[in-house]
Amino acid sequence: MAKTSKEYLSDILKLNLEKTEFEWLMDAITRVANAKSKKDLYISYSLCTSKIKDRPISDFGDENFQWESYLKQQKASTLEMSRIFMLLSVLELEEVFLKPVQQLIQISDKTELETFLKYLVLLPKPEHFKFAAVEALRTNIATVFNAISQMNPYPSRYFTTAEWNQMYLKSAFMQQDLKRIPEVEKMANKDLTRIISDYAHERWAASRDIDPMFWRPVSPFLEGALVNDIERLFQSENQREQKAATLVCFHSDTQPAKKLLDTYNTYLQQVEKGELTWKNV
Numbered sequence: 001m002a003k004t005s006k007e008y009l010s011d012i013l014k015l016n017l018e019k020t021e022f023e024w025l026m027d028a029i030t031r032v033a034n035a036k037s038k039k040d041l042y043i044s045y046s047l048c049t050s051k052i053k054d055r056p057i058s059d060f061g062d063e064n065f066q067w068e069s070y071l072k073q074q075k076a077s078t079l080e081m082s083r084i085f086m087l088l089s090v091l092e093l094e095e096v097f098l099k100p101v102q103q104l105i106q107i108s109d110k111t112e113l114e115t116f117l118k119y120l121v122l123l124p125k126p127e128h129f130k131f132a133a134v135e136a137l138r139t140n141i142a143t144v145f146n147a148i149s150q151m152n153p154y155p156s157r158y159f160t161t162a163e164w165n166q167m168y169l170k171s172a173f174m175q176q177d178l179k180r181i182p183e184v185e186k187m188a189n190k191d192l193t194r195i196i197s198d199y200a201h202e203r204w205a206a207s208r209d210i211d212p213m214f215w216r217p218v219s220p221f222l223e224g225a226l227v228n229d230i231e232r233l234f235q236s237e238n239q240r241e242q243k244a245a246t247l248v249c250f251h252s253d254t255q256p257a258k259k260l261l262d263t264y265n266t267y268l269q270q271v272e273k274g275e276l277t278w279k280n281v
Contacts (some may be wrong), residue, residue: 008259013078014056015061016055016058017052021078024030030143033089054078054136056078057081081147088122096174098128102197110143117154120132120148126154126157128156137163137170142176150171152182156183205237212233219251220252222248223256234260234263245260246271246276
């Protein structure tokens with residue numbers, strides 16, 4: 001029988017924590033669960049900082065854990081995983097601890113909030129905490145915003161189209177790394193292409209640059225005014241914009257895209273050979 005996320009995290013923590021740290025964590029969780037006390041949860045959660053030394057998770061064991069590559073990608077630490085493991089464990093008693101955990105997130109400090117947002121998908125019924133993920137879209141603190149927007153599977157699973165579009169646009173507005181937003185092709189939609197075009201025209205009118213990665217979602221919807229936008233990229237002196245335009249058209253099935261590639265084909269062969277992709281544009 002496959003192990004649960006809780007069992008895997010327990011194994012990972014046992015491998016990476018000192019014996020005394022692991023014993024303290026397990027005892028604290030048992031006390032909180034037995035007492036069914038919000039106050040005890042908050043105290044134990046805050047004590048993690050002083051009881052557990054924060055260091056990178058270096059040993060993931062021999063068994064495959066569905067989120068292992070994600071934890072490595074996020075450079076998960078012992079303190080982060082201890083906090084998430086505590087929340088995951090008490091949330092098994094959903095009727096007792098759901099609201100206390102929701103409230104805990106609302107009063108958490110910046111570092112705690114970043115941890116929570118990065119590893120939301122590990123918690124049972126993560127949709128119960130969507131309010132925190134959506135609220136993070138409103139912040140101007142880059143590390144908090146990036147905790148939910150970058151390399152995080154949560155938005156594409158639980159956000160509405162409008163919420164995902166808001167996240168994508170704000171990532172561009174805050175000049176964050178758009179390559180780190182996953183599932184862009186899956187989440188592409190016609191409303192987003194309109195937003196991208198409108199935003200681009202605002203930037204151009206103000207003589208400001210746009211990250212060429214910003215155009216990635218428009219391939220399936222390349223028509224109308226967007227065709228002129230992409231042709232503008234082809235005619236740019238910026239090679240990255242020319243490359244982005246080539247990728248947009250190459251991944252589009254529309255007739256205008258094929259027509260543009262007939263005219264502007266400087267980088268077409270590189271794309272066809274797989275030498276030029278959205279990962280290295």
